[in-house]
Amino acid sequence: MNATGIPLKEPSVSAAAGDAEQLERAYIDASTRVPVLMFYTSAMAWLILGTLLAGFVSFKLHSPDLFSDISFLTWGRVRPAHMNVMVYGWASMAGMGTAIWLMARLCRTVLRYPLLLVAGAVFWNLGVLLGVGGILLGDSTGYQWLEFPHYAAIILFVAYTLVISWAVLMFRYRRGEQIYITQWYLLGAFLWFPWLYAAGQLMLFVVPVQGVLQSAVGWWYANNLLFLWFGAIGLGTAYYMIPKVIGRPVYSYHLATIGFWSYALFSSWTGMQRLVDGPFPAWMITASIAATILTMIPVATVGLNHHMTMQGYFPLMRYSPTLRFTVFGAMSYTVFSVIGVLISLRSVARYVNFTQASIAYSHLGLYAFFTMVIFGSMYYIVPRLVGREWRYASLIKLHFWASVYGIGLMTLMLLAGGFLQGADMQNPSLAFSESIETALPYLRGRTLSGILLAGSHFIFAYHFGLMLLGLGRTSTVPTFLNPVEAETSGTH
Amino acid sequence: MKGLAPLFLGIFGTFVFSWVGLTVIPNWQIGHLNPQSDEEGTDTYPQPQSGMVERGARVYAANGCIYCHSQQVRADYAANDIERKWGERRSAPRDYIFDRPVFLGKMRMGQDLANIGARAPKEEENPPPTGAATPAASPAQGGTPAASPSPAQQTSSPPPTGSPQAPAGSPSASPGSPAPKAPAAQPPKVPLASPSPSAIANASPAASPNPAATAPWPVQTAGAPPMYSAAWQHVHLYSPRSINVDSNMPSYRFLYKKRRVVGERSADALELTGSDTPREGWEVVPSFDAKCLVAYLMSLNQSHPLKEVRSPGATPGASPVAASPAPAK
Numbered sequence: 152m153n154a155t156g157i158p159l160k161e162p163s164v165s166a167a168a169g170d171a172e173q174l175e176r177a178y179i180d181a182s183t184r185v186p187v188l189m190f191y192t193s194a195m196a197w198l199i200l201g202t203l204l205a206g207f208v209s210f211k212l213h214s215p216d217l218f219s220d221i222s223f224l225t226w227g228r229v230r231p232a233h234m235n236v237m238v239y240g241w242a243s244m245a246g247m248g249t250a251i252w253l254m255a256r257l258c259r260t261v262l263r264y265p266l267l268l269v270a271g272a273v274f275w276n277l278g279v280l281l282g283v284g285g286i287l288l289g290d291s292t293g294y295q296w297l298e299f300p301h302y303a304a305i306i307l308f309v310a311y312t313l314v315i316s317w318a319v320l321m322f323r324y325r326r327g328e329q330i331y332i333t334q335w336y337l338l339g340a341f342l343w344f345p346w347l348y349a350a351g352q353l354m355l356f357v358v359p360v361q362g363v364l365q366s367a368v369g370w371w372y373a374n375n376l377l378f379l380w381f382g383a384i385g386l387g388t389a390y391y392m393i394p395k396v397i398g399r400p401v402y403s404y405h406l407a408t409i410g411f412w413s414y415a416l417f418s419s420w421t422g423m424q425r426l427v428d429g430p431f432p433a434w435m436i437t438a439s440i441a442a443t444i445l446t447m448i449p450v451a452t453v454g455l456n457h458h459m460t461m462q463g464y465f466p467l468m469r470y471s472p473t474l475r476f477t478v479f480g481a482m483s484y485t486v487f488s489v490i491g492v493l494i495s496l497r498s499v500a501r502y503v504n505f506t507q508a509s510i511a512y513s514h515l516g517l518y519a520f521f522t523m524v525i526f527g528s529m530y531y532i533v534p535r536l537v538g539r540e541w542r543y544a545s546l547i548k549l550h551f552w553a554s555v556y557g558i559g560l561m562t563l564m565l566l567a568g569g570f571l572q573g574a575d576m577q578n579p580s581l582a583f584s585e586s587i588e589t590a591l592p593y594l595r596g597r598t599l600s601g602i603l604l605a606g607s608h609f610i611f612a613y614h615f616g617l618m619l620l621g622l623g624r625t626s627t628v629p630t631f632l633n634p635v636e637a638e639t640s641g642t643h
Numbered sequence: 644m645k646g647l648a649p650l651f652l653g654i655f656g657t658f659v660f661s662w663v664g665l666t667v668i669p670n671w672q673i674g675h676l677n678p679q680s681d682e683e684g685t686d687t688y689p690q691p692q693s694g695m696v697e698r699g700a701r702v703y704a705a706n707g708c709i710y711c712h713s714q715q716v717r718a719d720y721a722a723n724d725i726e727r728k729w730g731e732r733r734s735a736p737r738d739y740i741f742d743r744p745v746f747l748g749k750m751r752m753g754q755d756l757a758n759i760g761a762r763a764p765k766e767e768e769n770p771p772p773t774g775a776a777t778p779a780a781s782p783a784q785g786g787t788p789a790a791s792p793s794p795a796q797q798t799s800s801p802p803p804t805g806s807p808q809a810p811a812g813s814p815s816a817s818p819g820s821p822a823p824k825a826p827a828a829q830p831p832k833v834p835l836a837s838p839s840p841s842a843i844a845n846a847s848p849a850a851s852p853n854p855a856a857t858a859p860w861p862v863q864t865a866g867a868p869p870m871y872s873a874a875w876q877h878v879h880l881y882s883p884r885s886i887n888v889d890s891n892m893p894s895y896r897f898l899y900k901k902r903r904v905v906g907e908r909s910a911d912a913l914e915l916t917g918s919d920t921p922r923e924g925w926e927v928v929p930s931f932d933a934k935c936l937v938a939y940l941m942s943l944n945q946s947h948p949l950k951e952v953r954s955p956g957a958t959p960g961a962s963p964v965a966a967s968p969a970p971a972k
Binding site: 211212215216219228330335338339343347350354355360368379416422429438505583 | 674700701718736744747750
């Protein structure tokens with residue numbers, strides 16, 4: 152790889168940017184307005200729906216007699232509905248919104264063929280809607296993370312084809328030779344997702360594999376979706392936002408290269424560790440455990456790179472909402488990966504397999520890492536699309552802290568509850584029901600954390616709605632979380 | 644990085660590497676297993692299921708049973724699933740070759756169901772011949788390959804002495820049995836000769852059933868049909884807390900119909916107790932989906948020995964029935 156470091160300057164020129172560049176950027180931003188806002192608005196709607204479903208799921212877990220006469224409100228249908236709304240509705244759509252905007256900026260070209268994206272968003276929404284409706288009506292396929300019935304899956308795939316064709320076209324029109332780090336991740340995500348989705352659908356529904364291999368394919372898909380789709384978009388976004396906001400190039404290009412390729416190589420081999428001790432050849436599970444441990448290499452390089460970039464600039468998190476959310480997300484990526492390694496070790500996995508701890512893991516990845524990074528990017532991007540600044544710093548702060556405490560509490564509850572549940576389950580002198588009773592108080596705590604998260608989402612949705620309606624502040628100065636003191640002027 | 648080609652190739656290469664490694668090679672290794680049968684080709688296992696069982700699997704998928712119940716028994720060195728009586732041996736890939744979808748599961752907010760059909764009382768499979776007590780069929784714990792035609796027989800060990808809390812009325816579901824059936828797992832009196840010292844240490848002398856491992860989770864409730872029988876499954880699905888007050892399983896009332904009794908009470912009406920009992924002149928009957936679901940549950944049975952799986956019963960000390968009478972057949 153080349154070591155010129157030229158691309159690193161690209162996203163960090165704001166301080167030195169001339170007027171022409173400012174104009175060009177504004178022009179590009181304006182061209183992304185309709186499609187990106189469309190993705191964001193849909194994502195917000197799914198986020199609120201998913202939150203309501205989550206509350207229902209969490210509550211019903213300790214109040215199981217609620218609505219037992221109504222088939223589509225049974226726990227086993229609402230839970231996958233919540234999961235799929237969050238994964239395909241909220242996270243994927245918000246992630247695509249951010250990715251589209253970043254793509255246009257980094258290719259330094261106006262967004263061409265917006266109709267492709269608009270149609271993509273419409274079809275994607277339709278696919279998720281049909282899929283969730285199908286699950287609630289009892290059409291679930293029964294494969295975790297791939298519950299959408301085939302008619303919804305086909306529509307999602309069509310929608311995705313539109314988005315990816317657009318991305319390829321953008322790359323074709325890009326200006327400049329260099330491809331910035333963020334673009335590696337985004338291109339990876341854009342290409343990995345359809346391959347993954349196609350491979351999953353093919354091997355489970357079109358030419359189904361035999362027996363337990365369906366589970367292997369399912370978890371291979373689910374874990375790779377987490378890493379190669381969400382993880383790649385999240386890391387790519389962080390690689391853009393952190394240097395951009397603090398106005399400083401990424402610390403090391405070499406580290407970024409190592410981080411990217413080791414990430415692609417190792418994280419894609421994880422997944423089977425979730426089937427530990429299951430009816431599989433042991434080498435499959437061992438390979439995934441080894442890969443999970445090796446993901447510490449990208450974690451260390453990416454974490455070090457971000458940390459060194461941020462070095463000396465951490466106080467800026469006091470002011471910039473984007474930076475605060477993004478850095479929290481980037482740090483959560485480390486936590487998520489470390490816990491991932493911990494619960495994949497055979498000796499530990501034996502305890503936490505089949506417990507709530509694996510739910511903590513998914514939430515750490517999808518929420519504490521990915522969603523927080525995406526929230527951060529939305530705080531950066533939306534003002535540039537609607538031409539208004541966020542109206543209330545206090546709402547951003549509330550959003551941040553409710554999210555942080557919410558996801559923190561949820562992770563703690565599910566991890567602690569999961570470990571204790573697993574320890575009870577592994578103790579042959581305790582009846583099985585004891586392990587459930589042990590977990591229940593923690594599940595109630597989880598419901599509490601869900602209320603915090605719901606609050607944070609409602610606040611954000613309200614704030615986002617104000618922006619959409621053009622009720623943001625008209626100002627040239629971004630909304631800071633705290634009044635900016637003299638010494639930090641010039642950065643935002 | 645300059646140029647798209649190396650980037651694209653790298654992205655493609657890493658994906659293919661993982662896809663081949665984790666799905667294609669395993670498919671080549673264990674993706675084309677055949678059922679196992681003995682020399683005469685008579686005792687074939689597993690066998691494809693069809694009809695109601697197949698539809699029941701779809702009901703199982705539709706209602707998300709997988710989010711709380713696993714269907715896999717881990718090996719004895721990894722976990723105490725076997726000690727918990729969830730199975731007699733660990734699950735193997737061959738057990739699932741006809742399952743689609745396969746419900747291995749990732750969560751145990753409820754019991755493992757890999758062998759729930761095997762826990763059913765005997766006459767569920769074989770109509771009671773004489774109505775007498777169950778013959779002393781030794782559970783096929785040891786290496787003794789199933790001589791019995793019905794796999795369900797293997798686990799339903801007869802209650803030698805005290806069957807827990809004898810239900811008073813003979814449940815309608817098992818009309819032929821005068822004696823209430825014991826839970827499918829071990830009767831409480833039999834001390835678990837398990838390798839785990841803690842289980843032994845904790846085994847209280849007599850009265851309260853040896854905790855945990857021996858006592859299956861829901862215990863037989865008075866007035867309810869014999870545990871794990873089809874009738875019991877229906878009552879459990881309809882009203883889990885009538886069987887175990889602490890259960891947090893959702894109730895699946897929407898799979899059942901409450902209707903006025905016309906003439907005779909239906910044969911498949913649920914044996915409900917307590918507050919669930921329908922008013923006089925009314926009855927609760929399972930829908931077709933509920934019957935399929937129960938048929939599916941009753942079909943879950945991995946008790947047939949597999950050549951590739953060492954049965955822990957074969958090792959000394961692990962078999963809880965080492966002292967029981969020799970196999971009858």
